[in-house]
Amino acid sequence: MTGPAHSGTHHLLAFDSGIGGLGIVRALRTLNPALAIEYLADTAVFPYGEQDDAFLVERVLTLISEAISRLRPQAVVIACNTASTLALDALRAAWPEIPFIGCVPPIRWAARLTRTHVIGLLATRATIRRPYLNRLHALYAPDCTLIAHAAPGLAACAEHLFRGEDVPPSAIQREIAGLFDRDTTGKLDAVGLGCTHYTFVLEQLRALSPPRIMWLDPANAVARHTLTLLQNQPEVTSPSVQPRAWFTSMPPEAEALRRKLPDFGFDEITLWPSLPASQKITA
Incomplete structure (x- = not known):
């Protein structure tokens, strides 16, 4: 699916363990519909809140490293409270040139x-x-x-x-x-x-x-803070291909989820390519 033509935009990555971060994506798109937002959900180990801390820190750092290499976002929203409270400092230390926006308890x-x-x-x-x-x-x-x-x-x-x-x-x-x-x-x-x-x-x-x-x-507050930080980033050419919603494993009831994704600016479920499976459900 080809995205809408814009002369310039900002390219973001939003990351969560499941669909929770889509609330922040919705708030971001409401404030700035021109944003190019990639979404990455670590559904393979959902829910994060029940996982071991050391495992999660390593997991988040690995996935974000892969995502930065492949997607080249200008900023990363860690749209997950558990991941934010655990890994935000480590992420900022590893990539000081990239703004990381976290979600913390309000x-x-x-x-x-x-x-x-x-x-x-x-x-x-x-x-x-x-x-x-x-x-x-x-x-x-x-x-x-x-x-x-x-x-x-x-x-x-x-x-x-x-x-x-x-x-x-x-x-x-x-x-x-x-x-x-x-x-x-x-x-x-x-x-x-x-x-x-x-x-x-x-x-x-x-x-x-x-x-x-x-x-x-706090979804709207996180979105506003993200846009404030992006004011310091140059606009980039809008992608010719619509940014995707990536998942580290095929979510339960994937067809029902796929029908909801267009409400948040995505048109398909795509498996994260670090996994051996390559299937995806298209609209």
């Missing part, structure tokens, strides 16, 4: 909005257990009580909903129940999304939580 945003000084974070186990979260809390919200809750199955719920599959409200309720069980004072009023997948369950989270809760999705 603790500072929650601290600005809360009226009760009781804030929450919904995230993966990997993000919750990382010392980085404690540093964010101490730096940006020292006067707030932070209730950080791991929802190990919520990213999978988001993947199912994204593909149009039925997910009973009770499944999502089970994932978030612990957050509100720990709010013994009933003062929790601002909860940050600490996983990009949760963008796609935001409607359900709002429906299943007390009306006082402000759910904070």
